[in-house]
Amino acid sequence: MTTTTTTLRSTSRLLAVADNGGGPDLDTHVQVHGDPPRLTGAAARDGVLGALSRSGVTGRGGAGFPTTRKVDLLARQRRRPVLLVNAMEGEPASAKDRVLLERAPHLVLDGAQVTGALIRADHIVLCIPAEHGGAAHAVQVALAERARRRIDALHVELAAPPARYAAGEESALADWAAGGSGLPMFRPDKGVPMAVRRSPVLVQNAETLAHVALVARHGDAWYRSVGAPDAPGTTLVTVTGAVQRPGVMEVELGTPVGHILAWAEVRRQPGGVLLGGYGGAWIEGSDLDVPFSPAALRERGAAVGAGVIGVLPAGACGLAETARLVAYLADESAGQCGPCTFGLPAVAEDLDRLAMGAADPALLERLRRRLEVIPGRGACGLPDGAVRLAHSALRVFAFDVANHARRRPCPGWAHRPTFPTPGVRRMSLWTTGTRR
Amino acid sequence: MDDGDETVTEQHLRVDPVACDAFGYCAELLPELVALDEWGYPVVSDRAVPPALLDLARRAVAECPRRALSLAAGKPSVTPKRVRLASSRR
Numbered sequence: 038m039t040t041t042t043t044t045l046r047s048t049s050r051l052l053a054v055a056d057n058g059g060g061p062d063l064d065t066h067v068q069v070h071g072d073p074p075r076l077t078g079a080a081a082r083d084g085v086l087g088a089l090s091r092s093g094v095t096g097r098g099g100a101g102f103p104t105t106r107k108v109d110l111l112a113r114q115r116r117r118p119v120l121l122v123n124a125m126e127g128e129p130a131s132a133k134d135r136v137l138l139e140r141a142p143h144l145v146l147d148g149a150q151v152t153g154a155l156i157r158a159d160h161i162v163l164c165i166p167a168e169h170g171g172a173a174h175a176v177q178v179a180l181a182e183r184a185r186r187r188i189d190a191l192h193v194e195l196a197a198p199p200a201r202y203a204a205g206e207e208s209a210l211a212d213w214a215a216g217g218s219g220l221p222m223f224r225p226d227k228g229v230p231m232a233v234r235r236s237p238v239l240v241q242n243a244e245t246l247a248h249v250a251l252v253a254r255h256g257d258a259w260y261r262s263v264g265a266p267d268a269p270g271t272t273l274v275t276v277t278g279a280v281q282r283p284g285v286m287e288v289e290l291g292t293p294v295g296h297i298l299a300w301a302e303v304r305r306q307p308g309g310v311l312l313g314g315y316g317g318a319w320i321e322g323s324d325l326d327v328p329f330s331p332a333a334l335r336e337r338g339a340a341v342g343a344g345v346i347g348v349l350p351a352g353a354c355g356l357a358e359t360a361r362l363v364a365y366l367a368d369e370s371a372g373q374c375g376p377c378t379f380g381l382p383a384v385a386e387d388l389d390r391l392a393m394g395a396a397d398p399a400l401l402e403r404l405r406r407r408l409e410v411i412p413g414r415g416a417c418g419l420p421d422g423a424v425r426l427a428h429s430a431l432r433v434f435a436f437d438v439a440n441h442a443r444r445r446p447c448p449g450w451a452h453r454p455t456f457p458t459p460g461v462r463r464m465s466l467w468t469t470g471t472r473r
Numbered sequence: 474m475d476d477g478d479e480t481v482t483e484q485h486l487r488v489d490p491v492a493c494d495a496f497g498y499c500a501e502l503l504p505e506l507v508a509l510d511e512w513g514y515p516v517v518s519d520r521a522v523p524p525a526l527l528d529l530a531r532r533a534v535a536e537c538p539r540r541a542l543s544l545a546a547g548k549p550s551v552t553p554k555r556v557r558l559a560s561s562r563r
Contacts, residue, residue: 225487225545373490373491375493375495407511416490
């Protein structure tokens with residue numbers, strides 16, 4: 038997908054260098070951000086841990102979990118942990134971690150060193166799939182620069198786990214690091230750290246660590262000076278779909294979605310807006326005053342997630358698009374848990390039949406029952422995300438649902454796909470021959 | 474739950490979805506607490522196992538061919554349990 042950074046109209050912090058035309062090298066980085074923070078001694082660690090806690094930094098990988106809670110837990114382990122930096126970015130519509138690593142690799146590496154020091158890590162493993170070669174190359178160059186100047190206390194290893202939608206799910210990444218095949222694990226208690234062999238593991242998203250690097254330098258008051266009171270700071274978003282200038286940009290949390298779309302030069306009212314990622318939710322194309330912040334989006338059943346903002350063009354069918362996205366998620370299921378393995382293809386088929394005007398009379402009731410029964414029953418959040426998306430589609434595209442349920446397809450059904458769904462065949466093939 | 478049951482620690486049923494292969498014995502033994510979805514996978518009630526059903530629940534746990542069913546004290550989300558390692562799976 039296109040990964041041009043649009044001109045920034047918001048506070049640039051993570052992308053401060055790149056947005057002013059600067060390169061990703063260490064000299065420019067230090068010139069703009071100052072020297073990498075050094076955390077020697079317990080007092081320095083406690084200081085940064087306190088600032089991090091007051092800053093309210095949350096994970097930017099999708100779940101939005103408070104970063105200090107995870108760091109605190111790992112800082113209390115007896116054995117030295119391993120820090121896994123998660124730049125897997127399995128969301129096909131997201132490019133923000135890649136862009137961040139290409140343009141500001143040192144900020145992510147600073148944050149990894151700070152976090153590693155906070156948890157007294159043994160070493161750091163930075164996970165970037167081989168497909169994201171530009172980001173891996175930028176990190177290699179940055180690591181060589183840092184090695185020459187000996188600025189890093191902890192060894193950083195670069196790893197390339199296989200790219201898959203769920204590969205970046207934290208237990209899947211820990212599984213891969215432990216020599217497994219990289220599948221999500223059943224973790225009934227998230228309060229117990231995962232482990233690689235016998236070492237506890239902390240998994241942190243690349244963007245999250247870049248924020249940590251800035252909090253360690255400038256403190257929590259600085260961090261909270263932009264953004265919304267209940268969601269301070271900035272965040273990276275990937276704007277994609279029917280926009281003139283797709284790409285990654287940094288915005289303050291709480292910025293109205295409509296402003297972000299205006300910066301990306303969306304000129305017509307969208308048919309709908311996909312927020313978070315493929316496991317996210319749709320909001321209505323007219324609902325653009327909503328602030329891009331966790332609390333405001335929660336009211337609409339949506340979330341900041343991985344920062345995807347996907348614009349559905351006015352002429353496209355949101356249900357057909359949703360059917361494709363759910364089919365993609367079904368394909369990406371690891372096939373470990375029954376409700377996901379069998380439930381998601383069934384939901385995708387229901388949605389597709391509905392979109393093409395081939396609904397049987399029992400379809401809507403069956404679909405709603407399936408959406409009720411699937412969530413919360415998988416090892417990871419993939420099925421829950423797919424269900425969230427489907428639920429939101431039934432709500433946001435309710436007018437189309439009613440029409441299609443009366444077996445009227447819409448012209449939008451044949452619209453070309455808006456969001457990439459690698460590997461998903463042209464839909465509706467599976468209904469051939471079974472159409473009543 | 475909060476109906477005044479004098480169980481010392483509340484027990485909840487829990488399914489390991491990765492291990493479960495939809496044998497369905499749990500739903501046969503314990504229809505009060507386990508239903509099957511249309512694909513044959515168990516949907517367990519999130520209420521505490523009533524004392525009268527504890528013996529049956531233990532039996533259901535013991536008879537699961539995949540060892541996917543367990544009884545855990547307290548709410549399912551706060552039950553202390555070691556995360557299974559990939560390396561210990563093979």
